[in-house]
Every structure is written in structure tokens, then in C-alpha cells.
Amino acid sequence: MVEELTLLQLRILMCFLNAGPEGCSNSSLNKTLGIEKYTLSRVCLEMERMGLIDRSNIRRPVLTEKGQREAEYYAERMETAVSHLRYEGVDVATAKQDAYYWALYNSEETMDVIRATEEMYRIKYEMRSKNTFSGADLCKRMRDGTYSFPFLIYREHVKDGDVLSMGNVGFESPCTMTVKNGVGTLQLHTVKASVVSPRDGIRMQGKVQKLKYMQYGDYNTAEFVGDIVSIPAAALKFVNIGSGVSQILHGSVSIMVTVSVGTMNMPESVAVLTLLV
Numbered sequence: 001m002v003e004e005l006t007l008l009q010l011r012i013l014m015c016f017l018n019a020g021p022e023g024c025s026n027s028s029l030n031k032t033l034g035i036e037k038y039t040l041s042r043v044c045l046e047m048e049r050m051g052l053i054d055r056s057n058i059r060r061p062v063l064t065e066k067g068q069r070e071a072e073y074y075a076e077r078m079e080t081a082v083s084h085l086r087y088e089g090v091d092v093a094t095a096k097q098d099a100y101y102w103a104l105y106n107s108e109e110t111m112d113v114i115r116a117t118e119e120m121y122r123i124k125y126e127m128r129s130k131n132t133f134s135g136a137d138l139c140k141r142m143r144d145g146t147y148s149f150p151f152l153i154y155r156e157h158v159k160d161g162d163v164l165s166m167g168n169v170g171f172e173s174p175c176t177m178t179v180k181n182g183v184g185t186l187q188l189h190t191v192k193a194s195v196v197s198p199r200d201g202i203r204m205q206g207k208v209q210k211l212k213y214m215q216y217g218d219y220n221t222a223e224f225v226g227d228i229v230s231i232p233a234a235a236l237k238f239v240n241i242g243s244g245v246s247q248i249l250h251g252s253v254s255i256m257v258t259v260s261v262g263t264m265n266m267p268e269s270v271a272v273l274t275l276l277v
């Protein structure tokens with residue numbers, strides 16, 4: 001990346017990228033940007049110093065290779081920002097205007113989150129006509145990357161008025177799903193859980209020691225690497241709920257969890273892991 005751009009410099013970069021050399025004469029830039037000639041000349045001179053434009057032909061400057069890379073970098077950020085803002089209900093003109101600021105000032109971490117969210121919007125749109133589908137079907141349509149999803153773990157049967165499994169507090173939320181070449185893996189980070197027994201009021205601490213997941217009619221032992229337990233996304237079954245901005249992809253898989261409490265392991269309990277896309 002070059003030194004930090006100003007808003008006007010970014011607008012000029014986009015003019016070069018979108019209009020091409022023929023549309024980026026000084027007069028065309030003046031008209032498009034609505035700025036004084038001396039202001040344009042001063043800014044272009046600075047951009048030449050930064051290595052972004054070549055002003056060998058003073059009347060018709062062009063992007064350098066470095067300038068082309070920078071323009072494409074910011075164009076992708078702007079396109080992502082506009083798409084996201086439009087989906088959230090922002091009008092076109094405002095979305096395009098605000099996209100300049102998003103492209104300039106959003107961190108890479110923030111842009112990665114927005115890109116992942118945009119990917120989920122795209123997936124929902126593609127899956128809108130399917131009432132049910134598998135996690136494998138979902139991942140085949142997803143681009144490579146790591147995505148975060150909220151989840152809950154429910155008891156198979158309500159116990160003492162509580163529908164949530166102790167395993168629900170035994171994992172860090174949200175979970176992540178890593179997709180590579182159309183194959184996904186759900187990853188849960190185990191943490192120490194502290195709950196109060198509804199029967200005697202005693203606070204108990206424990207940690208998930210073992211997890212099995214249902215796939216193809218059988219329970220399979222999940223892989224543990226340190227505090228991370230992995231489940232193939234193909235084991236999940238999804239239901240399409242709602243439509244438009246209210247659309248939710250509800251995924252679930254039956255699991256069996258073994259939790260340690262002190263020096264003892266609690267009996268293996270059946271639960272349902274659910275996540276929302």
C-alpha cells in the first residue's frame with residue numbers, strides 16, 4: 001500500500017480506472033469531479049510524486065502500474081461496501097458516496113467481516129428455492145474462507161425447565177466454519193463451563209472432553225486438537241426459513257457430549273447443535 005490517500009485522490013483514481021485514458025484528460029477530470037483546474041493540477045502532481053500517475057503527457061495523464069494496482073484494490077473495497085449497504089436498505093446514491101469512506105478508512109479486518117457477510121447474502125440468495133439441504137450442498141457454493149456463525153446447543157429433552165444443554169456454555173461463541181475447495185469443517189473452541197445445579201444449587205465446573213456427531217445414521221467421534229473440536233459441515237442438515245432480508249438458514253446436527261466435572265465424567269448426553277446463517 002502507498003501512503004494514505006485523500007478522498008479526492010481516491011476519486012481521481014476511480015476516474016482513471018473506470019473511464020480509461022481517453023476519458024481522463026484534464027478537462028474531463030475537471031468536469032467529472034467538479035473541481036478547479038489548479039486544485040486538480042496540485043493533486044495530480046502529488047499523485048505523480050506518490051508514483052500513482054504518469055504525467056509525461058501533461059494534458060492526458062495515465063495510471064502507472066502501481067496506480068493501477070491501487071485503483072483495483074480500492075475498487076474492490078468500494079464494490080463490496082456498496083453491495084453491503086444496498087442490501088441493508090441504503091439508497092444507491094448514498095451507498096456510493098459512503099463507499100468512498102469505507103474503502104479509505106475501514107481496516108482489513110472490518111472489510112474481511114463485510115466480505116464474509118456479503119458471501120452469506122449471496123449464498124442465501126442461491127439457496128432461496130431449496131426448503132432443505134445438507135451442509136455439503138451449502139459448502140459447495142461457498143468461496144474458500146473462514147466464517148463465523150452464532151450457535152446454540154439444546155437438550156434432546158427439556159430437563160428441570162431448561163432447554164439448553166450444559167454443553168452450550170462449554171464452547172466459545174461464535175463457532176467458525178472453514179471452507180476449502182467446497183468442503184467445510186465446523187470448529188468449536190472448548191472452554192471451562194460453570195453452571196448451578198437446578199436440584200441442589202451447587203455450582204459445578206466442567207469441560208467438554210468428548211463429542212460425537214450424527215452422520216449417515218451413526219454417531220462418529222469428533223476430532224479434538226487441543227481445545228478445538230472439529231465436525232464436518234456435511235453432517236449438518238439445513239432448513240430454509242423466511243425470505244428476503246428475513247431469510248435464515250437453520251442448520252442442525254445431533255451430538256453426544258461428555259463433560260467432566262471435577263475428577264468425574266458426567267454421563268454422555270444427547271443434544272442438538274444448531275447454527276444460524
